Amino acid sequence: MAHRNLLYLLSLKELRTRYKKSVLGWAWSLFNPLSQMLIFTVIFIYVFKASAPIGDPSGVKNFPLYFLAGVLPFNFFSLSVGVSIAGVQGGAGLIKKVQFPHEHLVFSVVIAQFITLLIEMSLLTVAMAVIGHNILPWLPMLIGVLVLLGIFSAGIALVLGAANVFYHDVNYLWGILSQLLFYATPIIYNPANITLRPLVLIANYGPTGSFITAIHNIVYDSRLPGPGRMLELVVFAFGSFAIGSWIFNRLSPRFAEEM
């Protein structure tokens, strides 16, 4: 049980030290998605003259909220993995000097990011309510999907965090990969508008696409994702976590030597 305490304290450290020495502190975690929202709204509505997707059956038509509902969970995923990669690398001092479960370096990051995500999503819920769209009845389902997303992210973070110890390229590769994933996920566009078959498949059934589509269903369309979709998410989440844990556990005994 002692190590559960370590996980708790590491997560707390993650949260407490993140915005130390910055005047605006926690507000920064909001500025990033808000500025993204502003940029993409201008491009989407005014440059491409596209119209926002219409929620079915909610009837909501609001690009900024559609965007935020997608980008907040996506950023959580992308940051969880990115910060974990750096976190394992940054834990070198500890890994080389103390024996402790290395995976906690990853889990603490994911937990801290998850708490941030929950705060952001509650603010989004408030924003939805302001335009007259109440998503409170769907909240339990939303939390369930977000938890699955957290488990999925942890799995990817474990693999890449471990791989990065051996090949630092992983860190840079992730920068590019997460950008690709961003565009392969229906965040700034409506997947119904794409016609190219492979792109439709990726957007709808790629791992991040699946999660974001399910979240859009819940908070934007006001309907539950179908059982097929939910099964898909469970498989992605636990598959990623199982493979991630297996790889991480295989590699972590060699960390101290490699760092």
Add this chain to the structure above:
Amino acid sequence: MSRDNVLTVEHLTKSFRLHSEKTNSLKALIAGKKRNRYEDFLALDDVTFDVHEGEVFGVIGHNGSGKSTLLKCMAGILQPTKGSVQVTKRMSALLELGAGFHPELSGRDNVFLNAAILGMGRREIAGRFDEIVEFSGLESFIDSPVKTYSSGMYVRLAFAVAINVDPQLLIIDEILAVGDVTFQQKCAEKFVDFRNEGRTIVLVTHAMASVKDMCDRAIWLTHGVVTGEGDPAELVEAYTETMLGGRDRGDGMSVRRGSGEIQIERVEMFVGDSEVPVKRFRTSESIRLRLHYSARKSVPKPVFGFRIEHLGGTALTSPCTRDVGLLPDSISGDGYVEVTMNDVPMLPGTYDLHTFITDFNRQHEYDNVQVALRFDVMTGKPYETGGMITLRPQWQIRS
């Protein structure tokens, strides 16, 4: 003594791959060919020993002998290539103090975090928190971020946490010399308490004096191989001999540091009024030391001093000219400093004399010679069987 083994190391072998250049990039992996450019380096070769419950066990060896690798294998940080390490009791390995301290967090938060890293539960830490803070002596700073701490405070807090983890087996990497004298005293007491409570300590060090003083048993590592095991005093003696082996006794002057404007060229020792240099004298004889110096340029207010150490590493005395206010305005050219010491109360043994020349503030070192002279003290009067000096005791038994 057939006590339970707390730590069993069997046929422990650890090899490292030495790459000509570390290949932490995919390009090197893909290019493939270059990958084979490595050598296997055997840091530990078939090391076997065990540590019994309640003993203080020393591991000695020169730099690069595999001490640190052994330590990391024992602590579970490195995985053995072959063989095994078995630990049966709660272990705490102190390889580095304050590993994992976060500068922005307060001392309090860091105590909790550090103790958790060392494997303690939250309730356990809370229960010991006051003790930890008291031991560190940092009560009034505990809520300030540790980035505001001095390095001494930092280490004290880290040590206080580490020592209070309540291990049954404590593995320590030559970090006994932390903090000021008072804190060192506290640490020494804590170790003695540990030993008296029947806990086990493994001490990895090259501070020979502490091995001799504290350990019940020791092993000696040379290039990853155990070259000796058993009585610490004998091992330290053998080790010291080997380390200094091949060197002409007394004509050391080989390890020198300092900026070099003025240097000690040689040291001579005389007994009584004789002008014949010697390398031995008897207990209670009067001796004179002559430190021959040579200054390349004029050096303002130099302070001359020396230190006498027992072969085991314990310092006996370390006087300097500033102690007695002997302060020439400047010195240039060649000359010597003569020191007379009457009725020297040193007991038989082999001793090393180290010399130093510093500036007035003793901040800047012009010259420092390790083992400028090695000499023997032979049996004289009074005769005593233990220790390094005699206080010329007058005994009386009354009834």
